[in-house]
Amino acid sequence: DVKVTQSSRYLVKRTGEKVFLECVQDMDHENMFWYRQDPGLGLRLIYFSYDVKMKEKGDIPEGYSVSREKKERFSLILESASTNQTSMYLCASSPQGARETQYFGPGTRLLVL
Amino acid sequence: QKEVEQDPGPLSVPEGAIVSLNCTYSNSAFQYFMWYRQYSRKGPELLMYTYSSGNKEDGRFTAQVDKSSKYISLFIRDSQPSDSATYLCAMSSITNAGKSTFGDGTTLTVKP
Numbered sequence: 001d002v003k004v005t006q007s008s009r010y011l012v013k014r015t016g017e018k019v020f021l022e023c024v025q026d027m028d029h030e031n032m033f034w035y036r037q038d039p040g041l042g043l044r045l046i047y048f049s050y051d052v053k054m055k056e057k058g059d060i061p062e063g064y065s066v067s068r069e070k071k072e073r074f075s076l077i078l079e080s081a082s083t084n085q086t087s088m089y090l091c092a093s094s095p096q097g098a099r100e101t102q103y104f105g106p107g108t109r110l111l112v113l
Numbered sequence: 114q115k116e117v118e119q120d121p122g123p124l125s126v127p128e129g130a131i132v133s134l135n136c137t138y139s140n141s142a143f144q145y146f147m148w149y150r151q152y153s154r155k156g157p158e159l160l161m162y163t164y165s166s167g168n169k170e171d172g173r174f175t176a177q178v179d180k181s182s183k184y185i186s187l188f189i190r191d192s193q194p195s196d197s198a199t200y201l202c203a204m205s206s207i208t209n210a211g212k213s214t215f216g217d218g219t220t221l222t223v224k225p
Contacts, residue, residue, distance in 0.1 A: 004156075031211050042217035043157075043201065050211065058212070090156050099211035100145040100203075104156035 003027070004105035006091055012111045019078040021108055023091030029103075030096040032074035034058075034066060036087040037107070043090065049074055081112045116140050119202055119216030128225050132189040136202035136216045139183065143204040146178050147213065148187045151199045160200075161187065192223045 007022035023032065033048040035058075045058030047066040055066050063085060067075045074093075078085055088109050092102040119136045126132055134148075144165055149157035161176040163169045163185075169176045175188040185204075189196055202216040 033211075040217065043203075043215040045212060048211060092156075094211065100147060100205045100213060101159055101162050102213065104149075104158065107154075107156045 004091055004093055004103050006089075006105040006108050008108050009106060010109045010111075012113065013078075013081050014113055015082060017078075017081050017112075019081050019110065019112075021076040021078075021089055021091075021110070023074045023076070023093075023105055024072050025074075025091075025093040025103070026072065027093065027095070027103070028071065029093035030071070031094045031099050031102075032068065033092040033094075033102060034064075034074065034076045035090045035092065036060070036085075037090055038087050046076065081110075083112050086110060086112045114139065117202065117204060117214050117216045120219050121217065122219035123222065124219060125222045125224060126192055128192060128194060128223055130192050130223070132192050132196070132221060132223075134187040134189075134200050134202075134219050134221070136185050136204075137183055138185075138204055138214075140204070140206070140214070141180075141183070142206040142208070143214075144207050145205045145213075146176070146185050147203040147205075148174075148176055149201040149203060149215075151201060151218070153198075157201055189221075192221075194223050194225050197222045 034046040049068045091105040148161040151157040166180045177186045199218040203213040205213045
């Protein structure tokens with residue numbers, strides 16, 4: 001089974017802090033994604049990556065950056081956390097031959113005070 | 114207007130009922146159609162995946178795609194309390210297969 005793990009289930013941070021969310025997958029998938037999920041807004045794509053050291057902006061990249069130094073690891077960085085970044089953050093991965101079938105991690109609930 | 118619209122629910126049915134979950138979309142380039150199930154406080158898990166039009170069956174679940182009407186459905190037969198979850202539809206195009214567009218989800222409760 002594909003396993004996607006996220007470094008924290010719950011995080012509480014202060015406004016202005018730099019926040020790192022880590023995601024690791026163990027199935028050698030080429031593609032990795034970061035989403036945020038908010039009530040009434042659904043899942044929105046922040047950034048994705050098709051390869052190591054490669055990144056592409058999703059629909060809502062403002063206020064976020066990402067890093068992919070190794071194939072199995074994809075990090076989401078909030079450079080200066082703000083209260084409107086309070087959300088559920090979901091990481092996903094998919095294989096090259098089936099990009100559309102994504103496997104999700106358990107999510108990180110981030111609260112920014 | 115959103116590219117993908119999903120019946121908002123919530124939906125509450127008795128155990129054993131047939132459930133129909135539906136999404137409409139506006140982008141005619143969508144060719145891949147997925148259904149994800151998300152339990153409370155968990156990440157979504159892929160339930161069904163269909164390419165282009167037609168039906169696909171997997172146990173009690175049937176996914177149906179009608180591209181002419183830009184309408185997709187997920188049917189659950191003999192629904193069980195363990196089916197209680199939020200169901201998300203998702204779609205993507207061939208040229209942009211990695212970038213799925215998700216519906217907002219329909220929350221289903223199956224009462225024993």
